Amino acid sequence: MNAKPSDSVSTYQQYLPAILQKDEFFGQFLLAFEQILSGLSETPSQEKIITANTQNITGLEEVINNVHLYFNPQATPEEFLPWLARWVSLSLRDDWQVEVKKAFIQQIVRLYNLRGTKAGLIEILSIYLQNSGFGEKVEVFDQFDDFPHYFQVQLTLKDRDPDKYWRQAKIAKAIIDQEKPAQTFYALKILVPTMQLTKRSHIIYTYKLFAPPQEQKFAIAVTITPNNFNSTQITQLAKQLLVQIQGNSKSLGSSPPEITSNNQSFSVKQNLTYQHLQDNLAGFNVTLSNRTDKQFQGNLAIDFHFYINDKLYINTLLEQPINLAPVLTICRENQKKEIIAGNTIFQKSPPRGMKITESMWTKPDNFKLFTPPQIQELTPQLIALIEKIDLEAIVEITQPNPITSDVLNKITVRLQDNFSDYDLLIPETIIANNQITIKRTFYYQQFLQNIDMLALTIKSLHDTDIAGKVTLQATLNINQRLSTHKLLEQSFNLTAVPAYNILQICQKNERGEIIFGQTIPTILGTTTQSLN
Numbered sequence: 001m002n003a004k005p006s007d008s009v010s011t012y013q014q015y016l017p018a019i020l021q022k023d024e025f026f027g028q029f030l031l032a033f034e035q036i037l038s039g040l041s042e043t044p045s046q047e048k049i050i051t052a053n054t055q056n057i058t059g060l061e062e063v064i065n066n067v068h069l070y071f072n073p074q075a076t077p078e079e080f081l082p083w084l085a086r087w088v089s090l091s092l093r094d095d096w097q098v099e100v101k102k103a104f105i106q107q108i109v110r111l112y113n114l115r116g117t118k119a120g121l122i123e124i125l126s127i128y129l130q131n132s133g134f135g136e137k138v139e140v141f142d143q144f145d146d147f148p149h150y151f152q153v154q155l156t157l158k159d160r161d162p163d164k165y166w167r168q169a170k171i172a173k174a175i176i177d178q179e180k181p182a183q184t185f186y187a188l189k190i191l192v193p194t195m196q197l198t199k200r201s202h203i204i205y206t207y208k209l210f211a212p213p214q215e216q217k218f219a220i221a222v223t224i225t226p227n228n229f230n231s232t233q234i235t236q237l238a239k240q241l242l243v244q245i246q247g248n249s250k251s252l253g254s255s256p257p258e259i260t261s262n263n264q265s266f267s268v269k270q271n272l273t274y275q276h277l278q279d280n281l282a283g284f285n286v287t288l289s290n291r292t293d294k295q296f297q298g299n300l301a302i303d304f305h306f307y308i309n310d311k312l313y314i315n316t317l318l319e320q321p322i323n324l325a326p327v328l329t330i331c332r333e334n335q336k337k338e339i340i341a342g343n344t345i346f347q348k349s350p351p352r353g354m355k356i357t358e359s360m361w362t363k364p365d366n367f368k369l370f371t372p373p374q375i376q377e378l379t380p381q382l383i384a385l386i387e388k389i390d391l392e393a394i395v396e397i398t399q400p401n402p403i404t405s406d407v408l409n410k411i412t413v414r415l416q417d418n419f420s421d422y423d424l425l426i427p428e429t430i431i432a433n434n435q436i437t438i439k440r441t442f443y444y445q446q447f448l449q450n451i452d453m454l455a456l457t458i459k460s461l462h463d464t465d466i467a468g469k470v471t472l473q474a475t476l477n478i479n480q481r482l483s484t485h486k487l488l489e490q491s492f493n494l495t496a497v498p499a500y501n502i503l504q505i506c507q508k509n510e511r512g513e514i515i516f517g518q519t520i521p522t523i524l525g526t527t528t529q530s531l532n
Contacts, residue, residue: 073105081105095171096132103131116181118142118151124179125155125172134158134168149184156191165190185443201494202459207309207472207487209389209442209454218272218369219305220245221314222286224322225265226298238266241296241324242289245270247280248366269305277385281372285364290324297323304369308474309487317367317479324362371477388443390475391415393456395436399467403434410462411494415440416455458492466494 009027013020020026069075076084081101085092090108092101107127114120118140125138137156144150153176157168173188180186210216222243229237238261245268246252258269290296302318370386395413397403413436430437460466472488 073102076102093171093174095167099131100128103127115179121153121176121179124175125153128171128175129155129157129168132168134164149181150186151180151184152187152189154189154191201461201466201497202457203492203494205456205470205472205488205490207454207456209308209474211307211310213274216274217307218274218277219269220272220284220286221267221269221303221305223265223267223301223303224288224298225301226296228297234261234263234266237292240291242291243268244287244289244361245284246287246364247276247284248282250279252276274385277369281385283366283368285366287361287364288322288324289327289361291327293326295323295325297321300365302365302367304478308485311487313485315478315483315485317369318365320365322362367479369478371480386444386476388441388476390439390441392437392439392473392475394471394473395458395468396470397434397436397466397468400464405431407462407464407466408434408436410460411436411466412457412459413438414457414459416457456488458494460494461497462494463498464496468492 009024010030010033012030012033013023013027016026070077070080071084073081073084078098081098082092085101085105088105088108090105092104096104104127111120111124114123122138122140129135129138135156135158139154140151141154142151153172155172157165169188169190172190176186176188222245224237224241224243226234226237238259243257245257252270252272255271258271260267260269286300286302288300298321300318300320300322301316304315304317306313306315372385372387393413393415395411397408397411400407408431415438456470456472458470469491470488471486473484473486475482475484477483
């Protein structure tokens with residue numbers, strides 16, 4: 001049995017030929033190799049991850065023995081997580097906490113089998129909430145008979161901090177968008193422990209978007225403005241320059257258009273119903289024919305007329321110059337039977353005689369109205385025309401003076417309805433330059449249910465009078481371009497809130513004196529918030 005080698009020589013020396021085992025130089029020389037490959041500790045070190053900050057690094061042999069730790073999501077270093085996520089085809093968000101990333105990597109392979117299902121969505125959201133420390137209660141409701149492919153997701157959070165709230169809401173929406181089936185749409189409702197107001201000074205503006213489908217009215221108006229015509233000639237021109245408005249998919253029927261004129265132009269207006277737009281989601285077109293005996297030069301404008309909040313709005317779809325040759329020009333044929341002049345063709349008119357072409361139409365000017373959503377069928381008889389409408393409320397405070405951040409923070413602005421408990425926090429809230437701006441997106445399925453139940457509310461919990469101006473505007477996609485229209489613009493005044501209507505949290509100091517704390521405009525309660 002060999003004696004224990006000296007601490008000053010390498011244990012590797014015992015594996016050398018006998019003649020070299022007694023050479024002290026070789027024993028010391030091999031120490032460097034032993035430290036790198038096996039380590040110099042007599043007892044194996046505890047399993048651990050080696051990082052750039054690790055001290056007393058063990059030998060390579062032990063590092064290799066511990067390599068399995070790097071493949072354990074719960075044990076691997078943070079910088080190793082993206083590499084490990086690629087093994088399971090998982091994209092990690094930069095705004096996820098480390099614990100969330102580890103939990104998803106550990107369980108994502110199993111969850112792939114549930115992808116696109118209600119159970120899978122609930123479990124993925126639960127994993128996220130639980131590991132981010134915001135709770136774990138997730139509910140999905142999908143029993144909506146009138147709206148196929150629609151579901152609601154309800155989350156219950158433990159923290160009502162606004163910054164954390166909206167950060168978690170955005171992440172939750174991103175997860176749902178990635179995991180839901182492509183043909184579905186949803187609303188996200190978030191429940192948080194909040195406060196409920198005791199009494200505030202407030203003002204309410206009611207409004208509505210579109211009327212019920214059977215009552216909606218639309219129109220396409222084509223305006224022709226000639227370059228060199230007097231007022232007398234324009235009246236005659238309106239009869240000789242033909243304008244034809246048609247659907248790209250289905251005829252608009254025999255309903256005659258309305259023709260009006262003034263001293264500078266004439267217009268042809270074709271009234272439309274919801275059914276006309278529903279039948280022509282591919283758009284409409286306008287063609288012209290110059291039945292005069294002269295070249296016509298002028299301008300063409302196509303406008304779309306529609307109603308929001310019972311108010312007429314006009315959106316210009318197309319503006320361009322036009323140059324139309326006359327129809328009443330005699331044509332002739334050359335020896336090759338080619339028509340070389342004019343644009344009017346004599347044709348045989350059975351049983352005898354000749355006739356002149358009444359009109360020759362220009363190439364159609366095509367355009368679309370609303371951009372239809374991906375999911376169009378709401379009911380067997382009803383097709384959605386619009387994907388969404390973005391509402392923006394801008395409240396500009398003009399009094400008191402000066403306007404401080406404390407004044408603005410005690411004013412709340414809400415876009416509310418009777419469908420989605422939308423009464424606590426509003427996404428995309430911006431407070432800057434004495435203005436409070438909020439935004440909300442209404443999808444077509446929602447404002448059909450809220451025809452007459454929409455309201456803009458402004459509330460104040462300040463002990464001074466508040467004055468300002470409120471503007472409400474809607475943005476929607478018309479002819480593949482965003483169009484913004486003002487629904488409301490009005491000045492307002494909010495009276496001061498008496499001190500006895502304001503709840504304050506108080507405390508006693510060491511001498512037993514009551515110290516008034518920060519004004520709290522609420523009592524403890526629970527309410528809900530929707531993201532649509």
